[in-house]
Amino acid sequence: PEVKKIAVISGDGIGPEVVAEAEKVLKRTEELFGYSFETEHALFGGIAIDEKGTPLPEETLAVCKNADAVLLGAVGGPKWDSNPKELRPETGLLGIRKALGLFSNLRPAVVFDCLKDASTLKPEVLEGTDLMVVRELTGGIYFGDKFRRQGENGEEAVDTCVYNVAEVERIVRQAFEIAQKRRKKLASVDKANVLETSRLWREVVIRVAADYPDVELEHVLVDNCAMQLLRRPASFDVIVTENMFGDILSDEAAMLTGSIGMLASASMGEGAFGLYEPVHGSAPDIAGQNLANPIATILSLAMMLRLTFGYADAADAIEAAVAKVLNDGHRTSDIAVDKSKAIGTREMGDLIVAAM
Amino acid sequence: PEVKKIAVISGDGIGPEVVAEAEKVLKRTEELFGYSFETEHALFGGIAIDEKGTPLPEETLAVCKNADAVLLGAVGGPKWDSNPKELRPETGLLGIRKALGLFSNLRPAVVFDCLKDASTLKPEVLEGTDLMVVRELTGGIYFGDKFRRQGENGEEAVDTCVYNVAEVERIVRQAFEIAQKRRKKLASVDKANVLETSRLWREVVIRVAADYPDVELEHVLVDNCAMQLLRRPASFDVIVTENMFGDILSDEAAMLTGSIGMLASASMGEGAFGLYEPVHGSAPDIAGQNLANPIATILSLAMMLRLTFGYADAADAIEAAVAKVLNDGHRTSDIAVDKSKAIGTREMGDLIVAAM
Ligand SMILES: CC(C)[C@H](C(=O)O)[C@@H](O)C(=O)O
Ligand SMILES: CC(C)[C@H](C(=O)O)[C@@H](O)C(=O)O
Numbered sequence: 001p002e003v004k005k006i007a008v009i010s011g012d013g014i015g016p017e018v019v020a021e022a023e024k025v026l027k028r029t030e031e032l033f034g035y036s037f038e039t040e041h042a043l044f045g046g047i048a049i050d051e052k053g054t055p056l057p058e059e060t061l062a063v064c065k066n067a068d069a070v071l072l073g074a075v076g077g078p079k080w081d082s083n084p085k086e087l088r089p090e091t092g093l094l095g096i097r098k099a100l101g102l103f104s105n106l107r108p109a110v111v112f113d114c115l116k117d118a119s120t121l122k123p124e125v126l127e128g129t130d131l132m133v134v135r136e137l138t139g140g141i142y143f144g145d146k147f148r149r150q151g152e153n154g155e156e157a158v159d160t161c162v163y164n165v166a167e168v169e170r171i172v173r174q175a176f177e178i179a180q181k182r183r184k185k186l187a188s189v190d191k192a193n194v195l196e197t198s199r200l201w202r203e204v205v206i207r208v209a210a211d212y213p214d215v216e217l218e219h220v221l222v223d224n225c226a227m228q229l230l231r232r233p234a235s236f237d238v239i240v241t242e243n244m245f246g247d248i249l250s251d252e253a254a255m256l257t258g259s260i261g262m263l264a265s266a267s268m269g270e271g272a273f274g275l276y277e278p279v280h281g282s283a284p285d286i287a288g289q290n291l292a293n294p295i296a297t298i299l300s301l302a303m304m305l306r307l308t309f310g311y312a313d314a315a316d317a318i319e320a321a322v323a324k325v326l327n328d329g330h331r332t333s334d335i336a337v338d339k340s341k342a343i344g345t346r347e348m349g350d351l352i353v354a355a356m
Numbered sequence: 357p358e359v360k361k362i363a364v365i366s367g368d369g370i371g372p373e374v375v376a377e378a379e380k381v382l383k384r385t386e387e388l389f390g391y392s393f394e395t396e397h398a399l400f401g402g403i404a405i406d407e408k409g410t411p412l413p414e415e416t417l418a419v420c421k422n423a424d425a426v427l428l429g430a431v432g433g434p435k436w437d438s439n440p441k442e443l444r445p446e447t448g449l450l451g452i453r454k455a456l457g458l459f460s461n462l463r464p465a466v467v468f469d470c471l472k473d474a475s476t477l478k479p480e481v482l483e484g485t486d487l488m489v490v491r492e493l494t495g496g497i498y499f500g501d502k503f504r505r506q507g508e509n510g511e512e513a514v515d516t517c518v519y520n521v522a523e524v525e526r527i528v529r530q531a532f533e534i535a536q537k538r539r540k541k542l543a544s545v546d547k548a549n550v551l552e553t554s555r556l557w558r559e560v561v562i563r564v565a566a567d568y569p570d571v572e573l574e575h576v577l578v579d580n581c582a583m584q585l586l587r588r589p590a591s592f593d594v595i596v597t598e599n600m601f602g603d604i605l606s607d608e609a610a611m612l613t614g615s616i617g618m619l620a621s622a623s624m625g626e627g628a629f630g631l632y633e634p635v636h637g638s639a640p641d642i643a644g645q646n647l648a649n650p651i652a653t654i655l656s657l658a659m660m661l662r663l664t665f666g667y668a669d670a671a672d673a674i675e676a677a678v679a680k681v682l683n684d685g686h687r688t689s690d691i692a693v694d695k696s697k698a699i700g701t702r703e704m705g706d707l708i709v710a711a712m
Contacts, residue, residue: 090549120586125476141497141517146552156520157556161497164512191600193446196502200513223603226582227611230476244547247579248604255583 003036004309007067009060012046012089013282014292014345015073021294021349022071022301028353029305029314040067044096045075045089045282055092061099069308070100070275071301074282097137102267102275103167104174105135105246106303109253112262114326115335119258121233126256128234132182133253134175135246137267139167140197142243163197163242168204174268175240176212185216185237189225189245201242222249229253254279261334264299272308276300290344293332295322298352321355359392360665363423365416368402368445369638370648370701371429377650377705378427378657384709385661385670396423400452401431401445401638411448417455425664426456426631427657430638453493458623458631459523460530461491461602462659465609468618470682471691475614477589482612484590488538489609490531491602493623495523496553498599519553519598524560530624531596532568541572541593545581545601557598578605585609610635617690620655628664632656646700649688651678654708677711 008023010016029035042060049055055075064070076089085091096102111119111129119126144160172188179186188205190198202219209217220228222245229236229252241249254260263279278296286292298318306315330351333342343351364379366372385391398416405411411431420426432445441447452458467475467485475482500516528544535542544561546554558575565573576584578601585592585608597605610616619635634652642648654674662671686707689698699707 088549094550120477120481122476122478141515142550144514148552148556151518151520153520153522155556156518157552158500159497159517159551159553161515161517162507162512164507164509166509191603193444194450194498195515196504196513197515200504200511223607226604226608227616230586230608230611244600245604247547248582248601251579252582252586252608255586260583 001034001036003038004069005067006037006039006304007064007070008039008041009044009070009072010041011044011073011075011282012077013074013284013287015075015282017288017290017292017345018278018294018297019071019073021345021352022297024349024353025298025301025318025356028356029311029317032317032356033311033314035309035311035314044072045092046077046080048092049080049083049087049089055087055089056095056099061096064096064100064275069273069304071297071304072275072277073297074278074280076282077284079284094142096275097267098143100273100275101138101269103136103138104171104268105137105250106178106266106268107133107135107250107254107263107279109133109250109257109263110259111257112259112326115259115262117258118335119256121230121256121258126233126258129257131233131236131253132178132238133246133250134171134178134238134240135250136167136171136242139163140243161195161197161244163200165200165204168201169208172205172208172240175238176208176215179215179238180212183237184214187218187220187225187236187239189220189222189239189241189249191222191245192219193221197242225249226252229256261293261332262295262299264296264303266300266303266307268307272310274304274308276304290346291333292345293334294345294349295332298322298349317356318352321352324355325351359394360425361423362393362395362660363420363426364395364397365400365426365428366397367400367429367431367638368433369430369640369643371431371638373644373646373648373701374634374650374653375427375429377701377708378653380705380709381654381657381674381712384712385667385673388673388712389667389670391665391667391670400428401448402433402436404448405436405439405443405445411443411445412451412455417452420452420456420631425629425660427653427660428631428633429653430634430636432638433640435640450498452631453623454499456629456631457494457625459492459494460527460624461493461606462534462622462624463489463491463606463610463619463635465489465606465613465619466615467613468615468682471615471618473614474691475612477586477612477614482589482614485613487589487592487609488534488594489602489606490527490534490594490596491606492523492527492598494599495519496599517551517553517600519556521556521560524557525564528561528564528596531594532564532571535571535594536568539593540570543574543576543581543592543595545576545578545595545597545605547578547601548575549577553598581605582608585612617649617688618651618655620652620659622656622659622663624663630660630664632660646702647689648701649690650701650705651688654678654705673712674708677708680711681707
């Protein structure tokens, strides 16, 4: 079989530990399904700042560009938090998104049955929640001009939010297509009663919707969406929105599932290329202690196998193995009710490999 | 006693009904405490579009400017939703904020004991939640330049987010002062890892904090705040943030209390002048049916008496009367468990007046 190339970026904090478990799982899919992967490791984030003097070294970008997909652990930590902008892990994150053209961030928020009590929401409200936030990732206020200037009333700061029709259209089409493969409902979130970029956004959504007559569309104002996610989470299927709103709403949606240590994400460009990473952060407080939950990273790998490589059999096998291990009662400490019975990062990885 | 002038804007939907009950309560404070108010009604929002061809007529602005405070019901409705921008109720809302210099929106989010089961959050998570969102209201991306242009890749839309030091400083100082009178905790919310306006915001917060050493300060990124509001709502005291983030987070905070029909708000300018309105909307579906809950508007009036006029005795009396009526088991249908026993808008107003 064709050898697929995966760039592996362990990153900071618990990143290396959770990525190591995902790599075990990857190896197992080779044995089970005959697929063949070549992995290449690269430095990124805080560790790259320390070792190379920049969060996103040129070599790392080259490794990613040369690969079919990227697996990322997590980046950042207090060590780099007060660095100047160019020497911060986030700057690397924004840089890699732009450089790889990753315009679409897919964040499924699902409630794992065995974890439904972990949410701060009432179980009956959460029942059936299974939504996907599709966030525009390379435009908007994140990437517009930003500067300081002297205004009439002293120093001022400016950020610019820009969207063009093509940028909106490609993400919106992708969201409609995802909705077609799910429950056929799309909520487009904007602030069209205030923002010009939102009015453009809504015009494009309305025009594009004509090509997806089987998808039920609603327009939701961002403030209202922040409320409705709390009131009726299960009623959402796919939510599509611009970069800044997506940042806020996807985190709100993730937290309401109560399963944040288990959520995967994909950042996609044109074609099948994608960067896959867990939703959780680098958790420096528990790094290096075999305490981290590797499931979100392993499920991110499953997303990669499905979306980039089209290896649905392998993705299914991984997801089924995760479900089985959880159903058998195994828990890392973040999701354990009885922490004294919690297993470690490596043990969880081994159990998932064994269950495949 | 000095006669205080109040501009009364009933607005659209249920606005006139809930405002009428607040006016009864106002009258009762005159009888009980010897205060003296002069009210002047003015058209605003949808009804002003219909009758005067603009959401914010000059006369209305003059009435407000001539008053010591403004009481607002609610504006908007589907009837005006597809109007061009100049003929939409929201445009009037943004216009009145700017014209009256209402730079600070205060949104208390409290859990009413008798309603704690109404939230979608678990009661044990919600326990003790009593926070105040202080939202900057006349700056940021709401009021910066917005336009369309032809870019390299076709039509694009632009919104500009601008903050100067003075704008940030006045709202931040106000938030610190509010925190000093509460539990002395302030969370400043920004996106300083991405936005230049947020970096300016954070610099100002850090500088101003030196003048309020008794207030415990934390900086929270907006995406993290959207999560923490769900995870640990009771740990927040005062939250201060810029206009767009405040729009989203104050609605999220309101919804998590489960008491959205009961929440008051104040929009303050320099000095004691303020505009007071319920957090809920104009609810056109139940308008004119004596079904709306007038409590949020009545509590907004109490905020006015306290913040603009310094009439703490009257404000206390209103708040105590509301608590008593609720404790006696009276409910409008939005908050009634047994809807068949629900009372109407007018009956709720009468009971509160009687309980004062
Ligand atoms: C670290 C930060 C720049 C980033 C973002 O805002 O996009 C993060 O919050 C995310 O959602 O991936
Ligand atoms: C109607 C709209 C313009 C307004 C806002 O975004 O400020 C509303 O959502 C609010 O919070 O008062």
